[in-house]
Amino acid sequence: MSEGTAAAPLGTKADPIVFDHESPEYAARWAEEFRAIRESRCPIAWSGAHGGYFVPSRYHDIVAIAQDSQTFSSAKQVDALTGNVTGGVLIPTIPVPTAYPIETDRPAWDAYRGFINRRFAPKAAEARRDFARRHASLLLDQVTETGEIDFVADLTGPLPAIVTMEMMGLPLADWRDFAEPLHEIIYTPKESPEFAGVALRFQAMFDRCLVELRRYRELPPQDNLLSAFAHEPFEGRLLTDDEVLGYCNNILSGGVDTTTALTTNVLVYLWRNPDERQRLIDDPALLPTAREEFVRFFAPQHAVARNCTRDTEVGGVPIAAGDRIYMPWGAGNRDPAVFEDPDRIDMARFPNRHIGFGAGAHRCVGSFIARVMFEEMIKQVLARIPDYRIDFARARRYRSIGIINGWMNMPATFTPRPRLSREAPG
Ligand code: HEM
Numbered sequence: 001m002s003e004g005t006a007a008a009p010l011g012t013k014a015d016p017i018v019f020d021h022e023s024p025e026y027a028a029r030w031a032e033e034f035r036a037i038r039e040s041r042c043p044i045a046w047s048g049a050h051g052g053y054f055v056p057s058r059y060h061d062i063v064a065i066a067q068d069s070q071t072f073s074s075a076k077q078v079d080a081l082t083g084n085v086t087g088g089v090l091i092p093t094i095p096v097p098t099a100y101p102i103e104t105d106r107p108a109w110d111a112y113r114g115f116i117n118r119r120f121a122p123k124a125a126e127a128r129r130d131f132a133r134r135h136a137s138l139l140l141d142q143v144t145e146t147g148e149i150d151f152v153a154d155l156t157g158p159l160p161a162i163v164t165m166e167m168m169g170l171p172l173a174d175w176r177d178f179a180e181p182l183h184e185i186i187y188t189p190k191e192s193p194e195f196a197g198v199a200l201r202f203q204a205m206f207d208r209c210l211v212e213l214r215r216y217r218e219l220p221p222q223d224n225l226l227s228a229f230a231h232e233p234f235e236g237r238l239l240t241d242d243e244v245l246g247y248c249n250n251i252l253s254g255g256v257d258t259t260t261a262l263t264t265n266v267l268v269y270l271w272r273n274p275d276e277r278q279r280l281i282d283d284p285a286l287l288p289t290a291r292e293e294f295v296r297f298f299a300p301q302h303a304v305a306r307n308c309t310r311d312t313e314v315g316g317v318p319i320a321a322g323d324r325i326y327m328p329w330g331a332g333n334r335d336p337a338v339f340e341d342p343d344r345i346d347m348a349r350f351p352n353r354h355i356g357f358g359a360g361a362h363r364c365v366g367s368f369i370a371r372v373m374f375e376e377m378i379k380q381v382l383a384r385i386p387d388y389r390i391d392f393a394r395a396r397r398y399r400s401i402g403i404i405n406g407w408m409n410m411p412a413t414f415t416p417r418p419r420l421s422r423e424a425p426g
Contacts, residue, residue, distance in 0.1 A: 011037070011045030013052070020049035021091070021303060021326060021402030030302075030401070031343060034331035044317040050092045053305070053324040054317075059335035059355070061315045062327055065306055066360035069106060072306035072325060074362060076103040089304040090403070091326055100246035102254065102304075102362055109361060111235055116247070116365060119167065119225055125368035132163050132373050136380040138425040144384060147416035151267050151390075152260065152409050155381070157183050160259040160373050162426060164252060167369070169224030170212055172426040181205055182256045187398045187408050209248040210241060225251070254301075255366045261300035261406030262370070263377050268410065269294070269345065270382075271390045276347065281382050287375055290347035294374075296354030297345050299330030302405045304358075329355045330405070385414040 009015045017040075019033065020026060026033060037045050037057040044056045056062050065072045076088030076098045085095045088103045098104070101112035118124065136159050143149045161179035165172055181201040188198045209226070216222065216230040229244045239247075270277040280286055308323040319325070332355045334342040339354075357364035364370070381388065389412060396408040 008040060009045075011040060011042030013046050016048040016052070017042075017045045017055070019045070019047040019055055021328070022050075022400040024399065027397060027399070027401045030328075030330060031334050034328065034334060038331070038335065042317065044315055044319075047326075051324070053091055053326050054319060055326050055328065055331075056314070057328070057331045057335075058315065059332040059338045062329070062332040063355060063359045064314055065325060066327065066355075066358060066362070069109070069361045071309055071312055073105050073309050074103055074109075074304075074306060075105045087307045089306075091305045091324060097242065097249060098246050099250035099253070100243055101365075102250050103246075106361065112243075112247075113361075113365065115228075115232070115234055116225070116251075119228070120365045120369060122368045125372050128163060128167070128369060129372050129376065131166060132159065132376040133380070135159055135162050135425050136376045137384075137420060138423055140380055140384050141419040141421050141423075142425070144417045144419050148411070148413050149385070149388070150409050150411050152183070152264055152407055155377060156260045156263040156267070156410075157256075158425065159377055160256045160370075163369065163373050164255050167225055168209075168248070168251065169216065169222065169226040170209070174208070175426045177201070177208065178205055178252065179256070182252055183260060183408075185253075186257050186404050186406065189399060205252070206245055206248060209245060213241070213244050251366070254364075255370070257404050257406060258301045259370045259373050261404050262294060262298060263374050264407045264410050265298040265300065265405065266294045266374075266378060267381065267388075267412075268390060268392070268395075268407075271388065271412070276345075277382070277386070279347065280378075281386060284379070286347050287378070289350050289352070291371060291374060292352045292354060292356075293345055293347055293349045295356035296333045296339070296349075296352055298405055299328075299333050299356050300405050301356070301358075301364075302330050302402055303328040304362075304403075326402075329358060384417065388412045388414040 009017045011017050034057045037043060037055060043058050044054055044061055047053055047055055056065060073087060074089050077086045083095060085093050101109050104112050139155050139158055143154050158175060158179045161182060162172060162175045165175060165178055181198060184198045185202045188195050213226050213230055216227040221227050221231045229239050229247065280290060304327050306325045306327055308319045308321055310321050312319050336342050357367040391411040394411045398406050398408060
């Protein structure tokens with residue numbers, strides 16, 4: 001955040017702060033930017049970027065907004081005639097179909113979220129642990145003999161894609177057709193020459209979801225999400241194709257690259273801090289508290305947006321109907337009023353009321369399966385290639401981390417080891 005010339009900006013609409021979550025400055029200094037806003041005269045400040053939006057910086061303000069989903073809407077409106085899109089959870093708004101349930105409000109949200117809750121419950125996530133472990137191991141088998149890995153391309157990207165595809169009932173043999181576009185769509189700049197190709201491959205993924213949905217409609221019910229979408233009654237009817245695609249969009253886009261980003265950031269941290277790496281190896285019982293601390297610290301899903309539906313006030317700041325709000329979970333997670341020494345990773349931190357999985361109604365439905373996938377990837381790396389060394393000079397961060405705090409690649413080397421299996425992942 002720029003402090004202005006004569007005096008720091010007030011952070012009001014008349015005197016906005018200079019803040020853009022899509023900028024390289026944000027990627028480099030986001031924690032400092034939020035500290036400055038938090039300590040300023042206006043801890044819920046107005047930025048003029050992207051048509052203007054509020055930036056709350058304190059934990060309690062962010063939670064208060066997330067918990068009042070009537071006033072602070074997530075719903076997206078698509079004009080049937082013009083195709084114009086307003087609202088939704090992304091700043092800037094992009095013209096893609098509504099994601100379910102994340103871009104719906106109560107009472108519709110209750111029905112959409114209720115329809116999938118059971119399939120993401122702790123027991124359902126735990127039931128996938130062996131599958132996640134086996135695939136993390138098979139993915140490592142592809143590289144262990146070479147002594148070289150790109151963590152993102154070879155492990156942290158593919159594993160969440162494969163596990164999520166298995167939950168959905170998508171064909172695992174084609175995991176590359178999903179893992180790659182889900183990652184590329186996040187980091188490829190929209191104005192770059194590559195974007196058109198990435199967008200086509202991203203769209204092909206949803207075309208494939210539709211083909212599979214139609215196939216499941218012809219088959220007896222099976223135990224996966226697409227089959228449930230095809231057969232189970234929703235409010236006394238079957239879901240439309242658009243609703244199913246909205247679910248696919250939310251579950252695939254919301255679930256895969258977030259877990260990739262978390263695990264990649266943690267692998268970097270453990271490489272930079274060999275004592276911490278050894279501590280996790282020596283004491284695996286630390287993993288659950290360490291995992292929550294990593295979600296707090298890195299906030300892999302950095303933020304979403306909300307849309308104010310009526311004139312109101314939060315923390316003394318007036319917010320008007322129609323105003324947009326950027327909801328930085330990462331800022332709340334670094335608030336010293338809630339977390340002691342918030343800019344330090346404490347793998348034993350407990351309690352840890354972080355908001356890395358959100359807060360309020362829309363809190364992440366995939367948090368349990370995300371935890372399972374993360375743990376199995378980290379455990380496999382620490383068991384099989386514990387001496388990995390990251391070639392950080394060749395690592396590239398996302399140009400914009402305002403939505404996902406991730407890395408395009410993460411090359412590393414390690415002492416080569418025999419593979420455990422000749423089986424291919426997927
Ligand atoms: C470390 C990994 C993950 C992080 C940090 C994360 C973070 C979040 C956050 C912050 C939200 C709240 C969004 C809001 O308030 O608008 C959310 C919602 C959601 N997440 Fe995750 N997520 C992760 C993994 C997953 C996975 C693995 C899945 C599915 C396979 C998933 C599916 C969803 C869905 C469907 C929602 C929308 C829930 C609703 O609107 O009711 N997430 N996630």
